[in-house]
Amino acid sequence: MPRESGSPRVDAESDFLRARRQQVLSGLAARVRGATDDVVQSMSFDEVVAALGRRGEHYAGTRVIPLDAIVGSVDKVKDFDRRFRPTSTRSRERWERLARASRKGEEIPPIEVYQVGDYYFVRDGHHRVSVAHSLDVKLIEAKVTVVETLLTPVGVGARAELELKHWRRLMLERVPFTGEARAAVAVDHPVQYGEIAENVEAWAARRMHAEGEYMDKGTMARRWYEEEYCPVVELIEEAGVRGSTERPTEAYLRVACERYTLIRDHDWSAEIMEQVGKGKGRRRP
CATH class of the missing domain: 3.90.1530.10 (Conserved hypothetical protein from pyrococcus furiosus pfu- 392566-001, ParB domain)
Incomplete structure (x- = not known):
């Protein structure tokens, strides 16, 4: 005193x-x-x-x-x-x-x-x-x-951190990741959470069209993580195209955008990853 x-x-x-x-x-x-x-x-x-x-x-x-x-x-x-x-x-x-x-x-x-x-x-x-x-x-x-x-109340010391939490919560409402996927799919920029949700929903729409079956949100989140995210992140690491300060999810979003801009394709392969890494691609008519 x-x-x-x-x-x-x-x-x-x-x-x-x-x-x-x-x-x-x-x-x-x-x-x-x-x-x-x-x-x-x-x-x-x-x-x-x-x-x-x-x-x-x-x-x-x-x-x-x-x-x-x-x-x-x-x-x-x-x-x-x-x-x-x-x-x-x-x-x-x-x-x-x-x-x-x-x-x-x-x-x-x-x-x-x-x-x-x-x-x-x-x-x-x-x-x-x-x-x-x-x-x-x-x-x-x-x-x-x-x-x-709904979200774990950690890292909320400033309004910038609250904004990130806010957009992550909105993303999880659209794409209810659980367990390992919930922890892995993380970014440092609020707007990227919206991009993740859009990517997942677009992927699910293509899969449902191709398979002719409806996919609920839980299934969508699980399958996208297992069938799209994990294999692509592995390809990114093998190709050495992740930036030194990039989170895996941030690298996924960047490379996915570059792939489509260059190649106009939603498929993934070592050949496509090599073209993305070189910054060159074949444009489709």
């Missing part, structure tokens, strides 16, 4: 001014580094859950949770930064009242949070979290509601 003057009122005022100063300096430092606002701004619960897809929720009771695991808010994203320092003086009186109570050892009611994976988002108790941070508290009592999501 920061040094005490002996007066809870004076100390609470100092606590608030220190928190505001740190928030301003942190924001200035982020601008100097060229960082985007979402690096320092509190995360939005609604944005995170929308990106991951909400399956359900359940109340988990009252727990003691790590203060540093609280990363965002339900409805006060602009009022506090990522470290829950106040971004204005609007609620100074309320903040200092809670700080005085905390310094005097008065009982503070639990906060209320949503838990998404290892992350927590404040429903009620933003000022209590902010004061706890200013007093270097490590743990806080909270009433926890766990939210289950």
Whole structure:
């Protein structure tokens, strides 16, 4: 806890001014580094859950949770930064009242949070979290509601990561990969998830036309991965045409596009891969 003057009122005022100063300096430092606002701004619960897809929720009771695991808010994203320092003086009186109570050892009611994976988002108790941070508290009592999501809630520290999760979720709704395929089919650019879905659906349409049988989404995802993706990725590796920084799926999308642009063909073979690797192809009329 920061040094005490002996007066809870004076100390609470100092606590608030220190928190505001740190928030301003942190924001200035982020601008100097060229960082985007979402690096320092509190995360939005609604944005995170929308990106991951909400399956359900359940109340988990009252727990003691790590203060540093609280990363965002339900409805006060602009009022506090990522470290829950106040971004204005609007609620100074309320903040200092809670700080005085905390310094005097008065009982503070639990906060209320949503838990998404290892992350927590404040429903009620933003000022209590902010004061706890200013007093270097490590743990806080909270009433926890766990939210289950369609995608695993990891790697959602910035809006760019949320956008990637959002498009991956949409892709998985169209092409429900499971198991090994779900883990393998991954890219680093949001728009490419749409390209994957289009490729899979187009492949399935050609197969259904050729075979004269309907293919449901689950079958489509499984067969495309086994019959198209894995053999082609193997061909790409053997031909040595995957870039050093490319993921296998990114290489698949690029090579598939180059193949059709050059050769106007949907088939795969060592000969075709060689032509793609050389950047030359036979054009069909």
